[in-house]
Amino acid sequence: MPVSEEGRPGLLVVGGGAMGTALAGGLLRTGFDPHDLVVVEQRTERRHELSGLLPGVRIEAVPEEAEGAVVAVKPADAEPACRALGALGVPRVLSVMAGVPLARLAAWVGPGTALRAMPNVCGLIGEGVTALCGGSAEDRAWARQVLEPLGELVELPEDRFDAVTGLSGSGPAYVCLVVEALEEAGVLVGLPREVSRRLATRTVAGTGRLLLEGTADAAALRAQVTSPGGTTAAGLAALERRAARAAFLEAVAAATARAADLARGH
Ligand SMILES: NC(=O)C1=CN([C@@H]2O[C@H](COP(=O)(O)OP(=O)(O)OC[C@H]3O[C@@H](n4cnc5c(N)ncnc54)[C@H](O)[C@@H]3O)[C@@H](O)[C@H]2O)C=CC1
Numbered sequence: 001m002p003v004s005e006e007g008r009p010g011l012l013v014v015g016g017g018a019m020g021t022a023l024a025g026g027l028l029r030t031g032f033d034p035h036d037l038v039v040v041e042q043r044t045e046r047r048h049e050l051s052g053l054l055p056g057v058r059i060e061a062v063p064e065e066a067e068g069a070v071v072a073v074k075p076a077d078a079e080p081a082c083r084a085l086g087a088l089g090v091p092r093v094l095s096v097m098a099g100v101p102l103a104r105l106a107a108w109v110g111p112g113t114a115l116r117a118m119p120n121v122c123g124l125i126g127e128g129v130t131a132l133c134g135g136s137a138e139d140r141a142w143a144r145q146v147l148e149p150l151g152e153l154v155e156l157p158e159d160r161f162d163a164v165t166g167l168s169g170s171g172p173a174y175v176c177l178v179v180e181a182l183e184e185a186g187v188l189v190g191l192p193r194e195v196s197r198r199l200a201t202r203t204v205a206g207t208g209r210l211l212l213e214g215t216a217d218a219a220a221l222r223a224q225v226t227s228p229g230g231t232t233a234a235g236l237a238a239l240e241r242r243a244a245r246a247a248f249l250e251a252v253a254a255a256t257a258r259a260a261d262l263a264r265g266h
């Protein structure tokens, strides 16, 4: 995605918050030329911060013509951000916003092609998972290039996107809640807080890597850790008594329903 002969940048990232910065940072980390990238952020203070976070990248207050754009503003700010890109005739607009349907994006971006992705914050370190839909195979190949630095990609029909938002989009927050609770539990049973935090964080991170890199799935790994009549069985029984599994089912279902609400404009 080089700067075009007309001098247009290869990519605009509109919205320099958590997700826009994760994406721009990931592109730089994987060799994207900073001169091909422009980050558009409306808040002055944040623009100053972004200059430090994204060396070599031009940070602007308003969008300009470009080969393509990613929109990473809050869903409530989506319409003016997308309409501005439509007015400039940006040919491909990729949204990472929760609960903004392709049909609405397409109406706002006019002649340009709208695509939709749902990443997660783990993309900050290239360990995310992102769902993608919309456009032609060629458009999606472009979007894959843009999203690749965030981690793994899956193409899914749009009617699965609320579910993806409820599971992997919001999921890092559920896992953080688990880490916080484990840290507190460690303190309860007598560990110094700093030690407890390290043990809790490493346990969750290490389990994730083992699941990705090992051969056992979650149920098999849990069985490996659970000795008959042992400590883990006692701990798991306590979790089942408190309906921990049902709590996660309800969390993902509630987040999925909220994504659908957002899509209906609520
Ligand atoms: N944070 C997350 O883990 C995830 C977020 N998302 C989606 O990413 C989008 C952005 O989320 P965050 O980065 O967390 O939000 P954020 O609030 O951190 O960042 C949004 C940024 O956009 C700027 N902005 C708003 N309107 C603008 C405009 N017209 N032009 C330029 N800048 C504008 C705001 O000033 C703000 O800095 C949301 O739609 C969300 O649904 C998707 C997956 C995960």
Ligand SMILES: O=C(O)[C@@H]1CCC=N1
Residues within 6 Å of the ligand: 098, 165, 169, 170
């Ligand atoms: O909470 C939200 O609405 C966004 C979408 C997925 C993660 N954060």
